[in-house]
Amino acid sequence: MPLPFHPCCMKLAASSAIFLLAACSTDRPAINGKHIPEHTDRNFISQLGKTDLDRLTDLEVRENTQILQALMVKLYKRNPNELKKSAMAGPEETAAAVFANQHGWRFPEINEAQGSHAIQQAFHPDFQGDRVLSLIVGLQTMLIKAHGGKTDFYITDSIDPQNIFNAARNIEIVVWQLSNKRDSNGQLTLLTNEINDHERNLSFEREFGKMIGSLDLYAILLSEKMQRHITRVVQSIPTAVLLPF
Numbered sequence: 029m030p031l032p033f034h035p036c037c038m039k040l041a042a043s044s045a046i047f048l049l050a051a052c053s054t055d056r057p058a059i060n061g062k063h064i065p066e067h068t069d070r071n072f073i074s075q076l077g078k079t080d081l082d083r084l085t086d087l088e089v090r091e092n093t094q095i096l097q098a099l100m101v102k103l104y105k106r107n108p109n110e111l112k113k114s115a116m117a118g119p120e121e122t123a124a125a126v127f128a129n130q131h132g133w134r135f136p137e138i139n140e141a142q143g144s145h146a147i148q149q150a151f152h153p154d155f156q157g158d159r160v161l162s163l164i165v166g167l168q169t170m171l172i173k174a175h176g177g178k179t180d181f182y183i184t185d186s187i188d189p190q191n192i193f194n195a196a197r198n199i200e201i202v203v204w205q206l207s208n209k210r211d212s213n214g215q216l217t218l219l220t221n222e223i224n225d226h227e228r229n230l231s232f233e234r235e236f237g238k239m240i241g242s243l244d245l246y247a248i249l250l251s252e253k254m255q256r257h258i259t260r261v262v263q264s265i266p267t268a269v270l271l272p273f
Contacts, residue, residue, distance in 0.1 A: 077182040081253060085181040088246050089171070092239050093179075096168050097127045099235050103160045106219040113137065113158040126161065133169050138162040142169040144270040147202060151209045151217050159218055167202065171195055173273055189250035193258050194271035196243035201268045203236050208266075 078086070104111045104119035114137050116122040126135075134140040138157045141149050146166030150159045172179060174195040176187050209217040220232035251258050261271060 077184075079183050081249065082181040082183060082185070084249070085175070085185075085187070085246070088242050089175060089179050089181075092171060092242060093127065093168065095235050095239055096164055096171075097123050099232065100126065100160060100164045102232065102235075103164070103218060103220070106222075107160055110158050110160040110218070113156075114161055123164075126164070127168075133165055133172075135161060135165060138165060142166065143173055144170065144198070144272075147198070147270060151205050153211060153217075163202070163218070167199070170198060186254075187250060188273075189247045189254065189256055189258055191273045192243055192247040192250060194261070194273060196240045196247065197261060197263075197268075198270045199236055199240050199243070201265065201270060203233065204265050204268070206232070 100123040101119045104122065111119060111122060114122060114135075116125055133142055138146060138149065138161050141162060143166055146162045146169065148166075149155050149157075150163035150166060155162070174187075174191040175181075176185060176191075178185065181187075206216075206218055206220045211217055222229040247258060250256070263269070
């Protein structure tokens, strides 16, 4: 059966599509009464070598990176014991230091793992390192690899839409793992959403849903532009494996 997609995520996918398309407009439209800010580099020479699709790619990567940084802070707050393993600073300071990217996304605390290896390591029962750091670094480096190893795009760049589609499916797998993977004591490996008699917090699902929506939209746009078919992989989510690039 195909990977399930929560109705909440479907709505967020549509919202992400509107946001990404609108953000490339020069009219600075408003969504929910708020104007989308212009990029400060819009009129610089660096923009001369970019098509509208390149600018959309810049935006998609930038937005998803910001979401991952915010998710890192939220994960540390829900899982403070993981933060102690890295002992950089508080959640916000640690996330800011990680995303400053002065280290090539290689951290000795997580065995310098990246991509799918780092993601899988974060859920491995024998891993003693910082699971939050491993998961977020894995997701961020996976996204960079899916975009051809770059975070800034120009007319000469080429990105495979299949890689973008696979990245979205991998995030769906991660969302399932966060809700279902447990340690030997039956406790969730990493705490995220909280649903009880007093609180219903689905903020993690919403943020991951935004990422999935923007990646799916971008993959479709790339596929149409390049006239390249996307293979839609069908997996049963409990046994799903991370898709390669």
